[in-house]
Amino acid sequence: MKRHPRISLRRPEATSLNRINAFNKADVKVFYDNLKDIQNKHHIQPDKIFNVDETSISTVQKNSKILAERGEKQVGKATSAERGSTTTVVCAISAAGQYIPPFFIFKRKRMNALLLKGSNPNMVASVSDSGWINDSLFIDWLQHFISYAKPSLTNQVLLILDNHESHISLGAYNLCRDNGIIMLTLPPHTSHKLQPLDLTFFGPLKSAYYQECENYMSDRLGKPITQYEIVELFTNAFNRCSNLEKAASGFKSAGIYPYRPVDIDTIQPYCSQNTSFQITRTQTQNSAINNQVSDNQIANDSIVEVATIEQQAPVLQNLVPDPQNLISQDCSEQVSLSDIVELPVMSPKIYKRNIRKKKSIILTSTPIKDRLEEKENKKRQRESKDTEKKSKKQAETKRRKREDENRKETRKVRKNLKNIGDFGHLEEKYKKTEKEKNKNDEYFCIFCNEKYNNSETWIMCHVCKNWAHELCTDQQSTSTGYKCDLCRT
Template sequence: MPTNYKRKSNRQSWTAQQLEQAIKAVKSGSPVKTAARSYAIPRSTLIRHLTSSTVSTRLGPIDSVFNSQQEEELVKHLLDLEKKFYGITMTNVRKLAFDLAEKNGLPHPFNKSTKIAGKAWLSNFLKRNPKLSFRKPEATSAARARGFNKPAVSAFYDLLEEALKDPKLTPDRVLNADETSVCTVPPKKSKVAALKGKKQLGGITSAERGETATAVMCMSATEQHRPPFFIFLRMRMHEALKKGASRGSKFACNASGYMTVEIFNEWFDHFLEHVKPSEDSPALLIIDGHSSHTKNLAFTEKARANFVKVLVLPPHTSNKLQPLDVSFMASFKTYYAQEVERFLQQNPGIVVSQYDVAELMKPAFIKAATTEIAENGFEKTGIWPFDRNIFSDDDFAPATVTDQPDPEVLREEETFRLHLEGAPSQSTVNRISCEDKEVQVLPEDIMADFAEPDSISTANNPVFEISPSIILPLPKKVTPRENAKQKRQLT
């Protein structure tokens, strides 16, 4: 079957609705010729359908393996897998299609020796379901998938809502701070003009890996962006490192180039210098849970003394809840990479070093520090304007893979199950009733658990007898108790 079939005639240019209307007109007394002309249907076609009991609009001898309802269920299952970060590849989709056809007893032209559907089927399947596509996923750690869950996020919004009740907290006093790495060899490269079909393209860089520094950014829910704070990987500060930096920037250095408790206290002094919180104009600072922030008594006491409320994000949620990560950092790093490329093109033979970082960061910071980016970051996280329902159930879907039930709920369910096991069966109840003896009738909701399959409504049954979720179940981590059982069985 051709992948991109092109019709060679204009046969069946009418729709099923036109055909039904023409048949209805003839049955109402209209001549066949007149009805055929009125609804643009060939007369022979109309006569053929008048003598048959069905209305068919299919061309050709080949049927689709799955009907539209079955394909809709398959698409839904594929999207559910993707929502949980366990999406499957093209090859696995083709294998799943073969298993579905085989286990449901559907006639199909798939290769039974390789046990996989053909590429032509997949291509046509995607055309029939345009909302489905194959994309390269972004790598997301299991900790992030597990950490962004409803209880943790709800607890954060509870604290945020309580803090925002203070009428003195205006949008310009709600701030977010975060660190990011700045390398002399940015990981992003812009596209360049090159010969089409060339296998490998080269682009000049300063080194194989480059030197890394840390920049601390801070922005409010309005357009206000505070000057950056730099941390360099060196033991002594040199004035040349400050060349070309943004006005108001501060600098520090240490043996790791990363944030420490001591340097974070220096940054907080820098923060107080520019924000100037007071009793009449307090500030709310939202930060992540890095140890230099949370295990820092001096910072906590200084924040309390200077009318700064501190709100810490839940672990592994900064990619969703931190405004700087949501809107600012990606744009800033793109602009910084462009500045590095421009520098290398304008200075052939010269490489970017630590002494050029602050100067190259300045234009990138100015481009990224816009009102739109700041407002979008706080709005998309539901911080300002406050919206605790900004995230849907689909956003929390990856966390459900590792959700574990409450042990207390499990104990209650186990007690209820044992109670039901001692209850009389349906047949026993009927027999006792026939003998006119006193019986104990179970509640209707409990009796429903004992109902026969035939008595259950089939309105919600899947269109497949064996659904995709049975062949390829949605991922779910087993409970620790089940793991222990498995270990005992192995031994």
């Protein structure tokens, strides 16, 4: 490390294989070409260029480093729980430094006004079953965005976002087209390099939020952080981090505004990057060292094995160059890492299914509408099929439940008959089929004993539940209903 001051020991950032494969020359070039076409056509100013993205905050914070006694093996600090609940926050910034008020999404069934305790007056919130954003919630956020960005058909707004499925829907397309919003998507899995919010804002924001959580836990011993406190803690962190420099720096780092695309020629897969380093020695030193090595080899062939270490020391000192002299010399050549060792080459991923590869697109362009309508139709057909399957499953469940009840009733009757005795004719009487149960029972008039028919008016006694012709009765009824002569006595 002392011989090479340009080299330092670093902890690498975890980068998934999807991000490594997606961040390539072709996909990045498509994004910048789309951005250039939009700028050439609409000439959008920096105060109308926005970037939106979601981030998650938890009720369990990541503790920062603390001072502890040297040699202590375990150093602990209190957190709210082992695993906290996650809340999604939708943030948007412009290249001119404007911040759209955050939009919170809680993992709940019903919204409670106390969840926004301690927030700024312009912050809003909603709920979802999973705590993540979906199609309908993104449309709600777009309406919230329109109220602050003030887009119109004559003064259009460019909205840069990722390729998440919740952002791509027919409802969002129609709303953006009607209000003058141009949506441009980033290439998949490239937000760590091309998304302004990820580059300069979310990192400091998360650190400030965790610091607020630590201060809360220190001031209120034994009180955990719940969903009712995270908005207030997040608001304090948001107000401290939201400044013009971070927003402008994010768009500048991504090459969006000012328009300076990433140097595409330098983009290479992470596992096959050719790391070059400098050898600080001149050609004269190279030849001298080579001559010394060859002379030393000849001397070693003829030297006697009993030579002492003191006799070999001057030869070794002349052979090994001084590191300080090497560092002080000017750089004369560069050696690539691939010239020294054989680097692994990533083989292309082979898919078993024909998966349509995603890329950067202008979501509000006309060709996308047909694709979105097709997607919406497929979604409706899938929902109708799911509803039909669910209804069939419910009907089958009811049928099986009815069969089980009939089976239990039959077993109960047989058991009772066996307890009474062997009465075969009674057992046959209780074996009624489903059709016989559905038939109407026969009724007779309690006065004239005539069989029931539909041509005459009948009345039932509310006490004994027997039927009679209305003409056969005295047609006298009480407040509770008709009461026959037999029940009056």
